[in-house]
Amino acid sequence: MTRILVVEDEPGIALGLENDLKLEGYEVEVARDGETALRRAREQSFDLILLDIMLPRKDGFAVCREIRRSGLPVSIIVLTAKTQEAEKVLGLELVS
Amino acid sequence: MFFGITVVSAAALGWLSWQLVLQDRALARQRVQELRENAAGLALAALQKHLSEVEERLTALANLPEHEISQNVSASSEGLPADSVLLIFHTAGIEAYPAGQLIYYPSLPRLEQAPARVFREADAIEFRERNHVRAITVLGELSRSSNLLVRGEALVRLGRNLRKAGRWQEAVSAYEQLARLGNVPAGGIPADLVARGALAALMEEHGDRDRLRREASALYADLDSGRWRLARPVYNFYADQARRWLGAAALSQPQPGALAISEAAQFLWEEWQKEKVLKGRQTLWAADPSVVLVARNSVGRAVALAAGPDYVESRWLADVKPVVERYGAEIALADSEGHPVLRSGETPAGQHSVRLGSATSLPWTLYAISNSRLAPGDVFTVRNRLVIAGLFAIALLVAGGSYLIGRAVARELAVARLQSDFVAAVSHEFRTPLTALRQLSELLAKGRVNSDDVRQQYYEVLEHESGRLHRLVEGLLKFGRLEAGAMRYQFESIDAGAFLRSLVEEFAREAGRHPRARPGTGDSARRPTTIFQKFVRGESAKTLGVQGTGVGLAVAQQIVRRHGGEIKLESELGVGSTFTVLLPTES
Helix, strand or coil: CCEEEEECCHHHHHHHHHHHHHHHHEEEEECCCCCHHHHHHCCCCCCEEEEEECCCCHHHHHHCCCHHHHCCCCCEEHHHHHHHCHHHHHHHHHHC | HHHHHHHHHHHHHHHHHHHHHHHHHHHHHHHHHHHHHHHHHHHHHHHHHHHHHHHHHHHHHHCHHHHHCCCCCHHCCCCCCCEEEEEEEEEEEEEEECCCCCCCECCCCCCCCCCCCHHHHHHHHHCCCCHHHHHHHHHHHHHCCCCHHHHHHHHHHHHHHHCCCCCCCHHCCCCCCHHHCCEECCCCCEHHHHHHHHHHHHHHCCCCCCHHHHHHHHHHHHCCCCCCEEEEECCCCCCHHHHHHHCCCCCCCCHHHHHHHHHHHHHHHHHHHHHCCCCCCCCCECCCEEEEEEEEEEEEEEEEECHHHHHHHHHHHCCCCHHHHHCEEEEECCCCCEEECCCCCCCCCCEEEEHHHHHCCEEEEEEEEEECCCCCCCCCHHHHHHHHHHHHHHHHHHHHHHHHHHHHHHHHHHHEEEEEEEHHHHHHHHHHHHHHHHHHHHHHHHHCCHHHHHHHHHHHHHHHHHHHHHHHHHHHHHHHHHHHHHCCCCCCCCHHHHHHHHHHHHHHHHHHEEECCCCCCCCCHHCCHHHHCCCCHHHHHHHHHCCCCCCCCHHHHHHHHHCEEEEEEEEEEEEEEEEECCCCCCC
């Protein structure tokens, strides 16, 4: 079973993502902020992390960096509502 | 950078103004120098002219026939200042005009004396026998002689013997008699001079201080006035005596001019004796002050003018003096040895023009000195001060202006930055609920819902998010109206109690929407005044992703103020914030 960690602080968006993915048959967990996400990622093994950039306190980029640094074998997809080019590029860079 | 430019410009202005001032000063100094040079030229021309005139006059006098010369020279000497004299040199002797100007003479005509044998007897009685009484008798007879020469010399001896005999009164009367002989020579010296000298000596011996002083003063005054034609040693003898009797403190030296020209006469006489011609132009420093000597020679004679500073100043420089003064200068003269003739002839400090004697054929070096009245010494004249003050004021204005501009620009930049932050925040505030709305409505439309619970949840979120969007839009529109000044207020008085109740209800409703209390961000504490400004959200707003556009407090403050009230904020870091709203009551 593919385990997905959704990191999103907006409840409305998190709800949609969680339910839809569950409908598809994935196991989904939701983390509301960066710290929780990192903790859960280390405690449990996830196959995929859907990471929102706009998070309170620790932002998505920091989370991404730390996950990569920790060497966890997990894929990350970055979600962002911001359309600025620089941030898109930065997002891609980090993930790769 | 802007400030840097202004500083540089101000500095440039300052330097420029200083240069102007310096240039001004240099020009002024130049002008003073020009005027001074002119003054020197004028004085020089005057001196040369007068000197030539004098030489012409002296030539004319020197060539007069023998019987006319003394008369004419005497006439020419009328009104000469006390420090000058005209001299005629003959093979036989010297004449000086005006009479009495010299205090002693280098050469005197041979004076007659009484034959020596006349007094042989009397002298023997006086000095060998020491019999004064008998001497007195003998001399008494001789003193009645019709021969004035004999009478004079007799009275001298008589007085002496009477003195030695202690017969004071008689001695006095003998000397008084002698004095009455006037200029008759007694032993080669004018009788009255001898008499008065002897009288004074008598007074000294007798202890009559008052009379002594009287006699000595009168004697000294007469010596000074050149009353007698004396040789230098005789003059010095009597002058020293007089000074001794009067006490040095009570006396001043004889008129310096008289001494100087008497020495000049001596000097010229010696030259005349040696060379038989006199040099045309020269100066003499034998006594202070320096004397200028101008002479012209003729067959067997010479005529000379010896002149001191008063003469030079009053006769030769008087006519150019006003012009020289107007040029702001003073003239000083010094002879070839550096002795001052006019003023202090030493090389003056400060600005001066020089005319050397070697170049001008004058017997002096001429200096023109700028007097301080016109000297440009002070850089800070009134005009220059005004210029400097004006430029300083301009520099100040420029600096002040640039500072204000800089501040305004900085403020504008800050506002622009805040506004762009606002735009970014607003965009995000719109996109977040919209994302949720679009996402969930798409899922619902596509039927990707597998339970009624989930569907219900979706509907609730849609309701919530659209409400959020609605509030956001309303808030922004209200803010827009406020900014445009288009907000219309309907002021109504309400009952304070009812108002408070409805306030609490509203507060409770809002609180219910956010059940969890979150720890504060500390922004209120850190920025208690700026937080009320529009667009200001607090530094942590971005990092924490706190919802909001930064206009809430600004709107609240505006509304409260329009109602005549005020919002106050008290905040303490780590403790909490208290917002106090004050509204006016109708009273």
